[in-house]
Amino acid sequence: MAAFGHTFPFYAGPKPTFPMDTTLAVIITIFLTALVTFIIILPGIRGKMRLFWLLRVVTSLFIGAVILAVNFSSEWSVGLVSTNTSYKASSSQWISADVGLQIGLRGVNITLTGTPVQQLHETINYNEEFTWQLGENYAEEYARALEKGLPDPVLYLAEKFTPNSPCGLHGQYRLAGHYTSAILWVAFLCWLLANVMLSMPVLVYGGHMLLATGIFQLLGLLFFSMATSLTPPCPLRLGTATLPTHRGPAFWITLTTGLLCVLLGLAMGVAHRMHPHRLKVFFNHSVGENPGLEWNPEEGGLLSPSYQSTAESPEPQDIPLSEASSKACCEEEHPSVPDHAL
Template identity: 85%
Template sequence: MAAFGHTFPFYAGPKPTFPTDTTLAVIVAIFLTSLVTFIIILPGIRGKMRLFWMLRVVTSLFIGAVILAVNFSSEWSVGQVSTNTSYKAFSSQWISANVGLQIGLGGVNITLTGTPVQQLNETIDYNEEFTWRLGENYAEEYANALEKGLPDPVLYLAEKFTPHSPCGLHGQYRLAGHYTSAMLWSWLSRVAFLCWLLANVMLSMPVLVYGGHMLLATGLFQLLGLLFFSTATSLTPPCPLRLGAATLHTHRGPAYWITLTTGLLCVLLGLAMVVAHRMQPHRLKAFFSQSVGEDPVLELNPEEGGLLSPRYRSITESPEPQDIPLSEASSEAPCEEPDCAL
């Protein structure tokens, strides 16, 4: 429509906005509700156990929330630049704006905010998402964005991630997101999240060493997911993203670094539990509010990795035999002689 004059493209209906993703909000709400519930019942725990329970529950909820949240986060690679750039197609007018790019495991999020927001008699404030998760067609979403007439900076960045773009960013980040999500959480491969669940179950049972092993595996799978993401995103040389006179550069985002921190935390906690199980098993049991008393017949053998193994009493440990006196009636033998009646 702009070909008939010097007006901007006409939008049929309200300006399209990025729909709010409630997934992260639901995840945070669930874990915060669990934490608040625990804080309510915390006064019922006495002594030092209250502090131990607090540390264990907060750490466990933090790890689980991170594993789920980063999978749906769009801040694995981020970049932002302030520039003067063209606004819409068939127009020679430029705007001053902040352009942001957030790349997640399932797609990209592009923001365009004018400085100031009100320019050219419009409110310049866009937040658009383009996804490549299973069941989503990125090329189709980009074609819909062209039909809507989104601003040039948004379309320019979105075009760089299309399957047929010479930059190759689509296959690069889609491959990285697929394998990283598989290591953290996906409907086909719940690896790190499953290890976290098993760790919580085993730490509530008298098999603490295996809970430490599962916690160690949780951290290793998170670090393995980061390795996949870093390797896949470095397969091709970086593609220049020029917006006006400025160039947008991307770097690792908060989701990447918080996953790295949580993975290292899980590895350190898992190793600490394995070492404590061999060096100070009684203190480890006390920290997890388990009885430190030993079973006289069946006990945990630290040398066998915590496996249950029978312990046989020696002769000196065996209780001495006790003489059980017979009752007076049973000690007297029945008399069948005639003299016994006398």
């Protein structure tokens, strides 16, 4: 293969890469489609309820999209460095390149981009993924990468996350990924329940589930931080530079969304205690639909029947009757006395 395009042995060349993760692209497309659908039907809502409804829909879709997207994201811990490093084992030549590392809940993604891209008569632009999710064997994927003859920087970083590496990165990140992903799935289920309850006259329980959504997201972040700090950091030296890692966008956006859910859940609890009627108006729940039912905060926000005592009941009102009916009533109350009784 070295005779075709001056590529290294056992590897036909860089594979074409999509500009972004296809899973994230699908998730974003689904939620954007739902948002556009809701916006199309927005003109059919009257008055101020149109603004309230739009605010609820946008906030809810944003929270759900974030929970799903970060679960499949590879940017929980990221690092990027520009360095001069060796290119492949069969050559002593060095290249100038940007090396990137993205660590997610399901594996690592390693990028190698030459500066410039065309060096040594080759196009240096690699994007390789190594996963440790259930059903995948990281060691086998690393072995296949060795057979392909991937560049030295990619193999060096991938080797640091193998189960037999003395760095211990595989164990801590694999553990953190599995349990953090499970906690985020629980948060997603709480988000679904919150949407169902907020569409029913049980707003306080919807607020509780929204609060639980935020708490589970924060618990996932706490577990990820604790699990990834079990071992001391392992230096990643690439040629003349060291690759530093830090918390990525997925971590910080999950923190922001978790705090947002907690604040919204607490705000709904306070509004339920202080202004339950205004809360119902915001969620477009009519208070006066059934006169026999009224809002009872002590019952957790459920519509419960309330009965009035006899003392609180309004006085009976006289109902006018027709003339014939009046005469009949008078005859029943005062029966006529026969003439022979006089």
